[in-house]
Amino acid sequence: MGHIRVTGLAKAYKQYPNRWSRLLEWLVPFSPPRHHLHWVLRDVDFEIQPGEAVGIVGVNGAGKSTLLKMITGTTQPTCGQIQLHGRVAALLELGMGFHPDFTGRQNAVMAGQLLGMQVEEIEALMPQIESFAEIGDAIDHPVRTYSSGMQMRLAFSVATARRPDILIVDEALSVGDAYFQHKSFERIRSFRKAGTTLLIVSHDRSAIQSICDTAILLENGRLALRGKPEEVMDYYNAMLAQREGQIVRQEMLANGQVQTISGTGEAGILSVRLLDAQGRSLEVAEVGQPVVLEVQTEVRQDIERLILGFMIKDRLGQAIYGINTHRLDKAVTDLSAGERVTFRFAFDMRLGKGNYSVALSLSRLDSHLDRNFEWRDYGLIFHVINNRQEDFVGCAWLQAQTDITRSSETLLQLPDTERSQ
């Protein structure tokens, strides 16, 4: 249950040169095809094991939604096959098919029926749906009085009322308030633990990296890359910044991680080091230790402006802290070929224990999307250990100051004491 196998999948839309040509093609027997095929997805092969969580990334128009629609069965593939085992639930366009004049409860029943459930089943699930949606009495009011967030809540609750074998999520998680987002994410996680296969389309790096085992990158309708979420996301980011003449290369580092380097190459990174206060190179830092991140760069062509940015990421690739010299108001201008620029960032290592990596970017402006000289993931990997500070959990050392007051008076007496003062 929950197994997905996609073989040689392709999708093309028919395009006719004018309005009459389809009619001619239909009516004239043995006539040659008068349309040409517009391919949006080609030669896609992959297999997803039960319980696996897979993220699908790609720019708009790469074919992500088409792929999901074919997997859910709303659109039929032009060639190729999709084999699914188990019950599929899709969170595509939540709230589809809600009728504004009917109450939330009636619409929930309808939505359940559309998923092929019988009324008795939905009735049995209703208390659970109500409590998860948390929209209170509104469940018995017409849906037209709902806010879009409330509709979303109800739709999500119905769609996930039963644990499916395969759950397909299309950026639906970005809707709703932070509280419900969190709650729905939690439900998806619990499904995953119980063995549901997950297929998620999202542009949210942290969503993909925190929940997925693997990621698939679609590019111009083809499967460009499949691998660990961090690798794929790094490649994807580099691809986003890709301009003509840019090179993207991925190298395997000694520790097995894949480093992505991309850019136009007018300037490049020579070395990256983490130093302690005495200027000695570090691989392991203590929590709270003052350190310096030193980056040596080389200018290969005359450029008017150079910005260096760095980002510290945790083991899962989630951003912990990032800054660049533009935001620090320290842009270097009018550089000529052959110059070397060394950047030093001093800070205290207020991070929790664990492995961290540093991604670096050399660009002209604030964003690496404009002019990307070089983008480098895993420019440096370091460890943080905690031998000197209190044993805390999490990735940030906030150095909480503790102040505890004890009193034998009960709370009820407090107002009296205030009055007497």
Next chain:
Amino acid sequence: MLLSLYRSMRSYRGFILGSVKREFQSRYRNSLFGALWTVLNPLSMIVVYTVIFSQIMRARLPGVEDGLAYSVYLCAGLLTWGLFAEITTRSQSMFLENANLLKKISFPRMCLPVITLLNAGINFAIILGLFFGFLLISGRLPGMALLALIPLLMVQVVFAAGLGMLLGMLNVFFRDVGQMVGICLQFWFWLTPIVYPLSILPPGIQHIISLNPMTALMTSYQNVFLYNQWPHWPALLPLLIIGLVLCVMALRLFRQRVGEMVDEL
């Protein structure tokens, strides 16, 4: 194929019945008079035609010397034509109207025509019930020949469903079809003896009108209600055959193009 179709319909019966119920409720929920409007529409038409044709133009049915007879004649044709017109026009637009649903949710597409048929059937049942009430009160309730209504309606529904489904599919690919259906139904209505009896036409034209397959059906309804006369069955054969052919064509087109249809919505 039909068996698998039946199975998928069965497993989605909740959705089908729910949709029918919802359609019914949404029609009557937000209006003060509810079901009254369903009745008032054909009723106003009947009053207009009765007044204009029977009173002002002094039209009398040959062989019947009573003003109410014309109303019965009119109802027999108009109400059943209404069922035919509703099925075809609603089917013609059903795929386009549900484009969002079709594009986003995977469910057996055959549910939509079934829902359309059931909705039309319910509306017709209401109107037919009132018509029977009227016949009962006015003492014009015909006898055993009423049983002929069952096969007559079946033939009509087969024909209308086949035609409507075919038009509905075509309308997705060629949007002109939708516009055309409305106009064609107008002409078809007046080229069928519903408002006027066939016998008042000159023989040459009578012959042409008889070629219209709906003529035999409408005449049968009128004979049942007005004269308690059993239909002349062989005359209905062309309509049944055309209806079955249309159904087969519609199902074939559906099977071939249902995937492509979603791309065109």
